[in-house]
Amino acid sequence: MDAVLPVLAVLLAIVIVWYGAAIRLNMPWAEEQMAREGIAPTLPVLIGDTMAQERPVLPAPHQVAKGLWDGIAGQKITSKRSLVWHAWVTLSATLAGFAIGSLTGILLAVGIVHSRTMDQSVMPWAVASQTVPILAIAPMVIVVLASAGVTGLLPKAVISAWLTFFPVLVGTVKGLRTPDAMQLDLMRSWNASAAQVFWRLRLPSALPYLFASLKVAIAAALVGAIVGELPAGATAGLGARLLSGSYYGQTVQIWAALFTAAALAAALVLIVGWIERVTLRRMGLAR
Amino acid sequence: MTAALPIIAVWLAALGLNAWLARFDTRTTRLLVALIFGATVLILWEMIVRAYAVPMVILPAPSQIARAFAGNLPLLWGDFVQTILKGALSGWLIGAAAAVATAIAIDRSPFLQRGLLPIGNFVAALPIVGIAPILVMWFGFDWQSKAAVVVVMVFFPILVNALAGLAATDALQRDLIATWNAGYWQSLWKLRLPAALPFIFNGLKISTTLALIGAIVAEFFGSPTRGMGFRISTAVGQLDLPLVWAEIVVAALAGSAFYGLVALVEARLTFWHPSQRITT
Structure with a gap:
């Protein structure tokens, strides 16, 4: 709990820097507006204007908060x-892809x-594929599947599944291999079958590794779904909001979508972390 | 059904060969098994595409991709320079330098460290690619905006790793160097930075892939008429799938080479670390 104060201090510093940057970056536009209307620019008026522009270069925090509030509660x-x-x-695309990807990875x-x-x-190949920028092929997957008549949720889920797959595979293999020779010998001396060794020794000892990779994977799955919404005129989803915001210069909309995505990512990681704690405690593995 | 027979035959033959080779379990056979598996996938892919006349729009055959690769070398090289060298590499270098410098600065203040570490961990899990449209708006369509996206994407993973690395020396080692009357900079340079290197390199290796992803995805939001992300999205629009796959090959090769290069530097600089000892 001694981390609360430092974290709050750092967050406060970020907000202050943000306001400063917003004033600086939005200033030229505000000055231009004043000059055009023939009003002598005074500093307080200028600063007030930088805080409330329609299409600011960098929206001030409270504008983003208002955009978020309008988007979440106002509609x-x-x-x-x-x-x-x-x-x-x-x-929904993230979760579908995450389920497919982690199941295939574990199997x-x-x-x-x-x-x-x-x-x-x-x-x-699985290890080498980690070094390949897989996200770059996301638009191609979308277009190819669309030309094959598959649209909607599934193409995005495929990308999420692909990104989920490798961390889960590598983590689970590592976890299933953690039982050492001594423990395996013990199982053998009890005449355990391969299935029994798997269910009672390998799987439980793999769980901590599995959950660690699941936490990485669900964040990656969300990124995959968002990037999957970027190309080919998607009209729904946070990625589509980002893209249309960047086309029409609606910076507040971009930032609101970005913060929603961040909150979603944090919530997903927290939920997986909570499932991890509950599962490990019930299995007596909690440290 | 007759078309499927040779495909199944090739698959079974490769599987049998690998099962036999896998029993020896030496360095050479391990390499061989992996190579045979990769080659089998390519051959099966080619056979399936030809036997069932899969439309090129859905999946081009490896031979078509190779032809597109060989036929578009100047184009691909231009995209490589624009995206990888200008966008990803410069951004990665700036981001890595900034992250390590920040880590060293923060390391002197436990207060900042306690405050920034949770936030850094949090941000490292966020979909940072999302800031690409904003940065493209700020820095224009050329490679500077891509480099800026890459800087933000690689910063936090490296920062978190570097902070963990700077904390990796134990009290005994720090006491020892203090008894030799080493000042802050001497102990940083001779003890703590070398001890942090394995952690820093871990962050650097993770972020090589992130750098390529950031540079390519940022081009979807606007780019000059060259670059890998630009080429992929326009070639997809023209349904020129072999060219898209050729770009993917370039991205895969560049990603592996980038990672391999960083791993090589790591092996040279941290030769003393247990994970670098040669095992057979």
Whole structure:
């Protein structure tokens, strides 16, 4: 709890710097406006104007807060202007992709741990693929699937699944391999079958690793869904809000979408962390 | 069904060969198994595309991609220079330098450290790519805006790792260097930075991929008429899928080479660390 005060201090500093930057960056436009209307610019008026522009270069924090409030509480949640609705579109793709990706990752990891052929064939490529900027192919996946007649939630989910897959695979393989020779020998001396070794020794000892990768993966899955909404004229979702905001210069809209995405990411990571704590405690693994 | 037979035959043959090779479990056979697996995937891909006449719009064959790659070398090189060298690399260098410098500055103040570490961890998990449209608005369409996105994306992972690294020396080591009458800078330069290097390199390696992603995705929000992100989005629009895949090959090669280069520098600089010892 001794971290609360320093964190608040740093946050306060960020808000102050933000206001300062907003005044500085929005000043030229404000000065131009004053000159055009023939009003002699005075500093308080100028600063007041930088705080309340329609399309500021950098919206002040309270403008973003107002944009967020309008988007979340000011609209019906079924409305196309509601951030809740857009967040739900993105969230559903994220969760679908996360479920597909982590399931495939875990299944493949089980295969890799039990088959040496699979281990030596797949593992090097799985590790090497981590260095490839997979997100860059996101627009292609969307367009290709659209030309094959698949639109809507599934293409975005495919990208999220792809991003979820590798961290989960690598983490689970590492986790399933943590039981040392002594523990495996003990299981063997009890005449345990391969299935019993898996369910009672390997899987429980893999859980901490699995949850660590799930936390990384769900953040990546959200990024995947957002980037998946960027190309090809998507009209719904946080990514689409970012794109349309950047086309029409609606900076407040961009920042509001950005903060919604950040809150969503934080909430998802927190939820996975909570499931992790509950599961580990019930299995007696909590440290 | 007749078209599927040779495909299944090739798959089974490769699987059998790998199963047999995997039993030896030496360095060479491990490499061989991985290579055979990769080659098999490519061959099966080519066979499936040809046997079932998969439309090029959905999935071009590897041979078509190779042809597009060889036929567009100057174009691909131009995109590589624009996106990887100008956008990603310069942004990565600036971001890494800024992150390490910030970590050293913060390290002197426990208050700032306690305040910034949770925030840094939090920000590292956020979808930072989202700031790309804002930065493109601020810095224009050319590579400067891409570099700016990359700077923000790589900053926090490296900062968090560097802070953990600077805390990695134990009291005994710090006491020892204090008994030798080393000042702050001497102990930083001779003890704490070297001890932090494995952590810093961990952050640097994670962020190589982030740098490429940031540079490419930022181009979707506006770019001059070259660059890998620009090429991918326009080629997709023209349904020129082989060219798109050729760009993906370039991105994959660049990503692996970038990562490999950083890993190589790491091996040279942190040769003393247990994870770098040669094991057979």
